[in-house]
Amino acid sequence: MEREKMAKLGFLFAVSYLALYFIGVFFPQVHNWDFTGNLAQTDYMFFLLPMVGFFTGYFFVEWVNRYYETNFGSTIGFPILVIALAVPAYYVQLQWYFNNIVEITPSYLKAVLYIGAQPAADPGVMFIDFIQLLLDSVFLPFTLAIVLGWAAYLILNRAGGEAKEGEK
Numbered sequence: 281m282e283r284e285k286m287a288k289l290g291f292l293f294a295v296s297y298l299a300l301y302f303i304g305v306f307f308p309q310v311h312n313w314d315f316t317g318n319l320a321q322t323d324y325m326f327f328l329l330p331m332v333g334f335f336t337g338y339f340f341v342e343w344v345n346r347y348y349e350t351n352f353g354s355t356i357g358f359p360i361l362v363i364a365l366a367v368p369a370y371y372v373q374l375q376w377y378f379n380n381i382v383e384i385t386p387s388y389l390k391a392v393l394y395i396g397a398q399p400a401a402d403p404g405v406m407f408i409d410f411i412q413l414l415l416d417s418v419f420l421p422f423t424l425a426i427v428l429g430w431a432a433y434l435i436l437n438r439a440g441g442e443a444k445e446g447e448k
Contacts, residue, residue, distance in 0.1 A: 288436055293334055296428035300330050311416045325418040330425040337362075337429025356436060366423045371410060378408055385434045396405040 304313050313326045344353035352358060371393065378391035389404035396408075398407055414420055 285436060289338070289432060292432040292435060293331075296425065296432065297330060298333055299428070300424060303424070309415055310420065311418075315402070323418075326421065329418050331424045333422040333425030334429040334432070337426035338433050339429075340426075341430050341433040353430075354437070359430050362426055363423060366419075366426075367414070370414060370417075370419050374408070374410065374413060378406065382406060387435075 301313055304310050311326070313323070341353035341358065345351055347357070375391075375393055378393065382388045382391045387404070388406045391406045391408060393401065393408045393410045395410050398409065
């Protein structure tokens with residue numbers, strides 16, 4: 281990767297990282313990163329996982345385009361597919377996690393993930409609000425970082441493609 285493209289990628293990463301941070305600051309429904317300056321109380325997942333997501337999204341687009349010999353990674357269908365697969369995968373992961381908790385905790389008989397209104401109280405049932413867990417977790421910034429990495433790929437390749445055409 282050439283030096284100028286790397287600098288642009290670094291700038292786009294910084295902009296997207298700040299955007300993810302400010303989403304948490306300005307939308308109280310989404311988990312705030314709670315950066316207090318106290319490193320002992322910092323949740324490092326909120327600082328590190330968006331980096332992984334951004335660069336995974338950026339490099340995965342090129343791999344998808346080359347491997348499948350299509351341009352699907354560069355279409356709007358790609359981030360839609362990522363989100364459409366990621367949210368159900370998170371649901372399945374939570375279902376397994378909470379069912380394992382039920383297995384080792386004798387006070388609960390089963391775990392129920394719900395979306396929307398909480399079901400009627402039932403003794404021995406652990407009710408878990410899926411949407412609230414999604415908003416509070418690092419999974420949402422990670423998924424959004426993948427989409428922002430995809431956008432960065434498009435921005436760099438469209439800008440680079442136009443510059444190459446202008447040189448001819």
